[in-house]
Amino acid sequence: MADLMDSMNEAIDQCATSPEQQQQQHAPPTSSNGCTSCHQPFNRHDDPVMYESKRYHEKCFTCFVCRVPLDLRRAHEHQNKLYCQRDFAMVKKKIHCASCEQPIEYNQVPLKVLGTYYHPGHVRCYQCQEPLDEKSSYREHQGRVYCRRDYRKLTLPKCRGCGKPVEKEAVSSNELQGKWHMSCFGCQTCHQSFPDSTFYVFDNSPYCKRHYHQLNNSLCRSCDDPIEGPCAQTIDEGWRFHPPCFTCTVCRHAITDIYYMFERRIYCETHIQQLQKQRNVRAEKRRTQFGRI
Ligand SMILES: [Zn+2]
Ligand SMILES: [Zn+2]
Ligand SMILES: [Zn+2]
Ligand SMILES: [Zn+2]
Ligand SMILES: [Zn+2]
Ligand SMILES: [Zn+2]
Ligand SMILES: [Zn+2]
Ligand SMILES: [Zn+2]
Structure with missing residues (x-):
């Protein structure tokens, strides 16, 4: 009897609502044929998901909290919102914000960060301290949460010159690993x-001509210019010369075969003999090595 009375009272209450209130109770015009979630109409190609006699775009049939696509058998509806099984359980229990410890209301989109729930704005980007909400498209990275901008910076390639993230104007080369800012290359x-945009590569790093040849031991020991082409070389010291620069210390004539090494100087046959007439000289007789660089 009491039950019947209650439902009768409800019926009377509904009749008593003003015309404006009744107007508000009607769903917005687009949603009568459209998606319950986004209120947009369906396209010809859409295959709406039917759930509890409501229709959704396939892409809209997702959990209100974690956005995971839902499965018809595992979807839950609560206060016109859809939830996955896990988040539904949390909603039923009334979620409390891990930051302010106040309950999160049904009409607020809880932020689920690192497995914990927060009010929108009650969790901040680890880097810039900006409050995050569902529109921040925040991302978790190595146990921390970042706004979209800082996450991008974090995961962008780092400049090999300055170590900072490279967004645009990156310089890269097939010959080299990694990237550089234009100004850091x-x-x-x-x-x-x-x-002129040309550079030399040594040990996976870029060098100017001079410093490449310095590392490569291909600067001429006599004129100090880089050697690119024919080269004369001493065996023991590993000294390298342009062939015309490989000359006798005294007469400056280019040596093409036999030379003598005495006190780290190079002599032609004539001038080592001249020296030997003056004093006791034990010079080392050698044959020039020629090659190309
Ligand atoms: Zn939709
Ligand atoms: Zn969920
Ligand atoms: Zn809070
Ligand atoms: Zn940030
Ligand atoms: Zn840089
Ligand atoms: Zn240099
Ligand atoms: Zn030279
Ligand atoms: Zn000479």
């Missing part, structure tokens, strides 16, 4: 940029 030794 230069010789590893002198840090000069490469005006």
Whole structure:
């Protein structure tokens, strides 16, 4: 009897509502045929998901909290919102914000960060301290949460010059691993940029011509210019010369075969003999090695 009375009272209450209130109770015009979640109409190609006699776009049939696509058998509806099994259990229990410890209301989108729930704005980007909400498209990374911008910076390739993230204007080369800012790309030794865009690679790093040859031991010991092509070389010292620069210390004539080494100087046959007439000289007779660099 009491039950019947209650439902009768309800019926009377509904009749008593004003016309404006009744108006508000009607769903917005688009949603009568559209998606219950986004209120947008369905396209010809859409295959709406039917759930509890409501229709959803397939992409809209997702958990209100974690956005995971839902399965018809595992979906839950509560206060016109859909939840996955896990988040539904949390909603039923009334979620409390891990930051302010106050309950999160049904009409607020709880932020689920690192497995914990927060009010929108009650959790901040680890980097910039900006409050995050569902629109921040925040991301978790190594146990921390970041706004979209800082997450991007974190995961962007780092400049090999300055170590900071490279967004655009990156310099990369097939010959080299990694990327550089345009302004950071230069010789590893002198840090000069490469005006004609050509550079030398040594040990996976870029160098100007001079510093490449310095590392490569291909600067001429006599004129100090880089050797690219024919080269004369001493065996023991590993000294390298342009062939015309490989000359006798005294007469400066180029040596093409036999030379003598005495006190780390190079002599032609004539001038070592001249020296030997003056004093007791034990010079080392050698044959020049020629090659190419
Ligand atoms: Zn939709
Ligand atoms: Zn969920
Ligand atoms: Zn809170
Ligand atoms: Zn941030
Ligand atoms: Zn840089
Ligand atoms: Zn350099
Ligand atoms: Zn030279
Ligand atoms: Zn000579």
